[in-house]
Amino acid sequence: MHRKSTLDVRIKSIKQETATIKRFTLQELNGSKLPPFSGGSHITTYLPKEAGALERSYSVFNLSEPGLIEIAIRLAKPSTGGSDYWHHRVTEGDVLKISYPKNHFALSFQAKHHVFYAAGIGITPFLSMMADLAEKEQSFELHYTAKSKEQCAFYDHLKKTYPGHCHFYFSEGEKPKRLTVNLLKNHRIGTHVYFCGPEKMILEFTNAAKSFGYPAFNVHYERFAPPVKKDSVPFGITLKKSGKHFIVPTEQSLLDVLRQNGIDVPYSCRVGGCGTCEVKVAEGEIDHYDSFLTEDQQRSNRAILSCVSRGKGNLVLDI
Ligand code: FES
Structure with a gap:
C-alpha cells in the first residue's frame, strides 16, 4: 500500500562496493532500531525537492549491526535522477525520508530448495533472503553473474x-564464464x-x-523498472460511474492519469509486481505488462494493473 507515514533516517555510512555501486547504511535518528524486515523486502526513499521529489525503491539488507537498514545503488547511465543524486549528492550524516519496509518478493514457504539467479545489482534482494534462509x-544456492x-x-x-552455496560467473577476463538458463534443468523437484x-x-x-516445465508458483522474479513497452500508444479511458473520459498519453501510465485527476488509486511497487494498483475493467482490451496477474486473469480482461499495463483503444473502467 502507498503509505503517507514515513521514517526519518540518517545516513550512517557510505561504502564504495564497486566502481559503480555504493552501499548506504541508514540509522534511526535517535539511535533506536529501524523496523525489522523479511528477506526480499524493499523501502521507498523520498529524495528532497531539489532532486525533483524523486521516489525510488530499493531492496534492503543488513550486513552490519542489528537495527540498521542498508541499500546498495548502482550509478545508472544515463540516470533518471535517483542514482545520480544518491551517488553525487548524498553524504554521511544527511537525513532523509524512507517508507516502512514492504515485501513483494518474499521467499516461498513451500520450497524444498531455493535457487537465486542474480545479475549485477540484482544481487541486493538475495542478500536478505539468504540471511533468512541461513538463519x-x-x-x-546462488548463481551470480557480473x-x-x-x-x-x-x-x-x-x-x-x-x-559452498555461491557460484560466480564473470563474463569478461581470460576465462569468461556465462550464466545460462541450462542450469535450470539441474534443480530437483520442489x-x-x-x-x-x-x-x-x-x-x-x-x-x-516455463518451457522446462516449472509450475508458475515456483518461479519468482523482481524487476527494477517497469517492463519496456513496445510501440506504446495513447489510449482512452471512460469511468463507468461518472462517465468522465481521459486520454493516457504515451509517456504516462494509467495510474498517473487517474491520480492526476483526483482518483486515489493506491500503489506501491510501480513495476507491475505487487497488485496494489489494480483497477477493475468493465469493457475493452488490455495490453498486460505486469508480473502479478495469472495468465487466466490477464486473458479475462477484467482487471488492469494501472502502473504498467495499457489499453488497446478505449477502456471502460469499473470505477
Ligand atoms: S503498484 Fe505494484 S503492481 Fe502497480
Whole structure:
C-alpha cells in the first residue's frame, strides 16, 4: 500500500562496493532500531525537492549491526535522477525520508530448495533472503553473474558467509564464464527459483523456466523498472460511474492519469509486481505488462494493473 507515514533516517555510512555501486547504511535518528524486515523486502526513499521529489525503491539488507537498514545503488547511465543524486549528492550524516519496509518478493514457504539467479545489482534482494534462509538452516544456492570479480558487489561477503552455496560467473577476463538458463534443468523437484537482474535476463530466465516445465508458483522474479513497452500508444479511458473520459498519453501510465485527476488509486511497487494498483475493467482490451496477474486473469480482461499495463483503444473502467 502507498503509505503517507514515513521514517526519518540518517545516513550512517557510505561504502564504495564497486566502481559503480555504493552501499548506504541508514540509522534511526535517535539511535533506536529501524523496523525489522523479511528477506526480499524493499523501502521507498523520498529524495528532497531539489532532486525533483524523486521516489525510488530499493531492496534492503543488513550486513552490519542489528537495527540498521542498508541499500546498495548502482550509478545508472544515463540516470533518471535517483542514482545520480544518491551517488553525487548524498553524504554521511544527511537525513532523509524512507517508507516502512514492504515485501513483494518474499521467499516461498513451500520450497524444498531455493535457487537465486542474480545479475549485477540484482544481487541486493538475495542478500536478505539468504540471511533468512541461513538463519533457519534451509537449503539454498546462488548463481551470480557480473562482468568481473572487481565489479561483483559483495563478492567477499558472499564467499565468506555462504561457502559452498555461491557460484560466480564473470563474463569478461581470460576465462569468461556465462550464466545460462541450462542450469535450470539441474534443480530437483520442489525447487523454487528467483530471478533478479535486467529485463532481458528476467525474460530469458522466466521463459526458460516455463518451457522446462516449472509450475508458475515456483518461479519468482523482481524487476527494477517497469517492463519496456513496445510501440506504446495513447489510449482512452471512460469511468463507468461518472462517465468522465481521459486520454493516457504515451509517456504516462494509467495510474498517473487517474491520480492526476483526483482518483486515489493506491500503489506501491510501480513495476507491475505487487497488485496494489489494480483497477477493475468493465469493457475493452488490455495490453498486460505486469508480473502479478495469472495468465487466466490477464486473458479475462477484467482487471488492469494501472502502473504498467495499457489499453488497446478505449477502456471502460469499473470505477
Ligand atoms: S503498484 Fe505494484 S503492481 Fe502497480
